[in-house]
Amino acid sequence: MHRTFWAIAKKEMYHILRDTRTLIILFGMPIALVIIFGYTISNEFKNASISVIDQSRDDLSKSFIEHLTSSGHFRLVTTGKKVEDLEHAFKAGQIKMGVIIPPKFETQYYRNNTVTVQIITDATEPNYAATLNNYAINIISSFNKGDPALSSAPYRIDIKTRMFYNPELVGAYNFIPGVAALILMLVSAMMTSLTIAKEKETGTMDLLLVSPVPPLIIILGKVAPYIILSFIDALIVFAMGYYIFEVPILGSLPLLLLMSLIYLMVALSLGVLISTVADTQQTAMMASMFALLLPTMLLSGFIFPIASMPTLLQVISRIIPATYFIDIEKAIMLKGAGWEVIQQSAIVMVVMVIVLLLITWKNFKIIHK
């Protein structure tokens, strides 16, 4: 049994090594993606021009403004007394964000425990505006915390936990887990569905099925090299994140790798499932592009936050494996979370593997009756 398994796995390695395009996808793609996301599509910014309308001009408002600008993200270009001044600055393109501090800032703050600061952003660039908004909220909230007199105050500005564990707001923290999820899906699911569909297309699958090798061994043998290769890809992405973009791995590395392995199994089962349906490489390619890669990129919270999606898409995002894997990655890498925190997501992924394999098994039987 193991002899036939090795024969198939070895043959698959020959295919991979012979084909430069496969090699480029396998090893060029992860490196290229990390670099592209790392250096170009970063959400990070420094020194965004802002204006503050301080209608209060007391001690607290001064230290508030100082806090805002000392973060390094915002640069105060103008100050004004009237709200109308802001509009002028926006139109002239001098500022991207305006902050309005209400009159009697200090009094309200200590007496009422709550005070409203208005943030206005230039939404002609919606994503940029949203990012600025998030940063400002985060910085204001840290101002709250920094004041011991207020640490037990009942009123707090609500902030998203996503920002919570990324205090320096580094974009890389968000994209490294996403790229890892995408690459593993690409290599494990797309490449395996392609390689199995190829055997069907060229007719060599019939030959394997006529041999005494059980279908399960055929699939395992073909898939085995991709397990190893996509695992290496995961290591490449994590290592690049760690050494180039300084994305930490606060939690347990073995746990992270184990979770990557489970996610990889989900991706592989999806790939095998696609290949039971697709008879040609082209069909397999299209199926994995539209059914796997696009959702992984767009609906997993990798590029667009799930919280800001319409309800229907949020529901769909819950059946996308990458959603769970990215959650787990972030928990382990950025929060240093252990098994207790991630077990729910991990169990969902394990259930996915089992369900997918059962469907695949059923499909396989129907086809070869």
Added chain:
Amino acid sequence: MPSEIVIKVNNLTKKFGDFTAVDQITFDVKVGEIFGFLGANGAGKTTAIKMLIGLNRPTDGEAQVAGYDVYRETEKIKQNIGYMSQKFSLYEDLSVRQNIEFYGGIYGLPRKAIRKKTDEIIQKLGLQDRAKKVVGDLPLGWKQRLAFAVAGVHDPRIIFLDEPTGGVDPVTRRQFWEMIYESANNGVTIFVTTHYMDEAEYCDRISIMVDGEIKALGTPAELKAKFSSETMDDVFIKLARG
């Protein structure tokens, strides 16, 4: 010489829903025989062959291949047969040597035996200079002969050939048949489907399938006499027109 029967088929039937692809076919094939399985495209040849090699489960009827039942003992059948399909059944991006070694590997041959077999086949086909070249660069005729040799890598008792010589000229087909004769002389039974009538003449016995049924069975000479035709082409046309 009483010949032993190696393939025994009795009323074998395959239905896909309402459509009967193979309709109660019955025939025997003897050891070392070259049995031609003829029919137009869509006559049910491939379906029949797939039932015999364990890829398709028959709907009804009985069949034994190499002494094993096609319903219950497909695993044992697979050990005893070789198969070459109408597509080449070789990996174009692997070298000649890698292809042979791979098939040796999936039939579970020990490493030593694989090496010996591989050298033998390369020697026999005169491919010494090209052993490390990828199969995709070989001429079609060579690929087909290599595919046939590979189908016999595990010394099966029966080799099934499903339209093995599509797309090559009669001279190249003749070379291919030299190999078939050699195997048959060594006691290997050959079960071959074709729609080239010159190939039909090379067979010991042939059956002709029309619309899922076997309409004629016998030696080429017998069939020509029976249908008072000069050539197998005539026999075939007369049968196909009903």
